Amino acid sequence: MPSRTLIRGGQVYEHGGDIHRPRTADVLVEGSTIVDVGPDLRAEDAAVIEASGKLLVPGLVNAHYHSHDTLCRGMFEEQTLETWLLYTLPMGAGRSKEEIRARTLVGALECLRSGITTVQDMLGLVPLTEDNVDVVLSAYREAGIRSVFSPMVWDIPPVAMVRHRDTLPDDVQEMLGTRALGAEEQLDFLQAQLDRHPAVGAQHWALAPFAPQRCTPELLRGCAKLSAEHNLPVFTHVYETRGQVLIARELFGEHGGSLINFLEDVGLLTPLLNIVHSVWISRGEMDQMAAADAGIVLNFLSNLKLKSGIAPVLDLRESGVRLALGCDNCSGTDVQNLFQAMKLFCLFAAVSDPEPGPPLAHEALRHATLGGARAVGLGDRIGAIESGREADLVFIDLDDIAYLPYNSAARQLVYTETGRGVESVMVAGRMVVDRGTVTTVDEQALREEVAGLMRHFVDDYDAVVRSRERALPYMAEAQRRVWSQDIGMHRFLQRTRA
Incomplete structure (x- = not known):
């Protein structure tokens, strides 16, 4: 019994x-x-x-998180997303299995201690190997948290994240990344992992094409096919920064200059789709998402920390698009805490219109529970008592x-x-x-293990920082060019000029 x-x-x-x-x-x-x-x-x-x-x-549902840079917590301040990538991409790649296990456990335990019982880990796993997948899944089982795991895939190099990347010297482009695995190889890998580790108990799967501008139509159509065949939710970064609006308008003209149109054209705009961030999404695209019953995962903390802007909360509410909340990277927000995310949801709504609106605390709680459950494909299983x-x-x-x-x-x-x-x-x-006591993991032993790992990690990080100094003026100029163009929408606080 x-x-x-x-x-x-x-x-x-x-x-x-x-x-x-x-x-x-x-x-x-x-x-x-x-x-x-x-x-x-x-x-x-x-x-x-x-x-x-x-x-x-x-239990709260953290509908967007990356465990690959958990050990970078507290290392960044006043960085734009694109410049931040110069440091986080190398610090999440090629690490030891011991470090991968430890960083996964640290993030999982922080989630649990702040009431998060389900975490969607959109993991940049470099290299993309079965051994590394096994380490991550084993760590989540050890911690006892419900995980929705999705190794990120992309077949267009990371440098594609930067608008005006053609202005960057070759060596700076190399720092961001100019190589990627092929679409077929990655799709085969994903299918193999689904076969090796069928979803059971508290372990679940999702798909994570990194971003529309980082994936070819072949890769995105392959993800759409896997999603339909296995009934898996899909997570992808869309309109996180102002520069991504320009990328959409200038490089996706055949799709009407819209990343949402592009996702629809490759078969991904379905009720299984969740786009992450949506700081710079247009109202028409919100309505398009709502009509498709696709979802948006808001990540206010990282959008503020990485100078991306403020997602248009009231417009999103009025469109009727379904919403969930996430905490994002530990290096981009420094904390896995949905109480902060819920509070920001309400406060940003409050300062979006001077006229008082409806009370939103209960709505924020729904987004952090039922909304997150729906996003991760568990809408009928978690999110309510x-x-x-x-x-x-x-x-x-x-x-x-x-x-x-x-x-x-x-x-x-x-x-x-x-x-x-x-x-x-x-x-x-x-x-x-x-x-108050974690029953699954020896926290003191984990602290001691992380302290030992950090001695080498900090040395590696310091070397990365020194190697990136040459890139900073070029990255800053590319960022200024992005902001010199009027795109017809505003997502920053307005400064007093008088």
């Missing part, structure tokens, strides 16, 4: 219930699944977890100072919670954080 757990006496946050003062109820879990939610449940053979004084929240769904739960300690006084669960989760109140975390019915 499957193991049974009765979580007794907690306040259960239900999307359709009282979002300010959730009802007190019990949650009965059998194996990995919630089988009942209600008052005074009875299960004589069940282990009991007392949840009085706790707020039970659906109800019978039949996976038991991915977060126990929030209502004795934390963030809830003194306690007036609204939704608003205080979004506006006052930092992650400090996360006391326990359950994934698929298994308690992976229990009253």
Whole structure:
């Protein structure tokens, strides 16, 4: 008989219930699944977890993340995305298996400690080998987090990310990357991994063509075919920076100058598509996405840190396009924390229109749970606390100072919670954080391991920084040229010139 757990006496946050003062109820879990939610449940053979004084929240879904540069946390400030790539691309490539395992565990544990039970890892795995795939999947199983894994693929070199790249000297272009694997080789690799590691338990798959401008139509059509055959969600970076609008208009003329049109023309604009960032998407393209039931994953933290701009929250809401939230790289945001992302969603909406709008805290929570679940292809399995769904739960300690006084669960989760109140975390019915202690991984041993790895990592990073100094003036000039052209939309704060 499957193991049974009765979580007794907690306040259960239900999307359709009282979002300010959730009802007190019990949650009965059998194996990995919630089988009942209600008052005074009875299960004589069940282990009991007392949840009085706790707020039970659906596990949060980090719908966009890259684990390849987790060890670069805290190394960058005041970098544009394109310049940042000069450093992060080499620091995520060709690393040891020990380092790959450690960086995967660090990111996973940070997610769990901040209430994230599902992470979509859009991983730049260089080299793209089965051994490296095995290390990553094993680390996620070890941590106990629900993972949706997608090795990134591209067959147009990374230098294509830079508009006006023709102005860069050959050696600077080489720093960004001028080589790529072929489309057929990568598609065969993806199919082989799906065959080797069928989705089971808390391990799931997605597809990740890096970006439309980084992939040939052959590769994108191949991803569309795999997506349809295996019912897999697709994630790709679109309109993260201003320069990508110019790339679309100048290099994709046969598709109307639109990356969304291009994705539609190669068969990817379907309900399985999620485009990441969308800072510089036009209103017409939002409507096009909404009509196709395609999704957008917002990553405010990295867009701010890497000087990309502010995604148009109110226009996205009005278009009806489905939304999810992500945290992105640890080097681009420095933190895996969806409480910050939810708060920014509400605050950016607030300063987008001087007229008061509807309260958004509960909506932000939906995007971080049900929206993320839908994005990663698990819309009917996670994201809510109800019978039949996976038991991915977060126990929030209502004795934390963030809830003194306690007036609204939704608003205080979004506006006052930092992650400090996360006391326990359950994934698929298994308690992976229990009253502040991670039960799956020896955190102290991991700290010591990372400290040892960082001695070599920092030396390698310092060498990369020195080697990139020559590139900086050329990158800055290319960036100025991007900003010298009027594209008819604004995504930055306006400075006072008087």
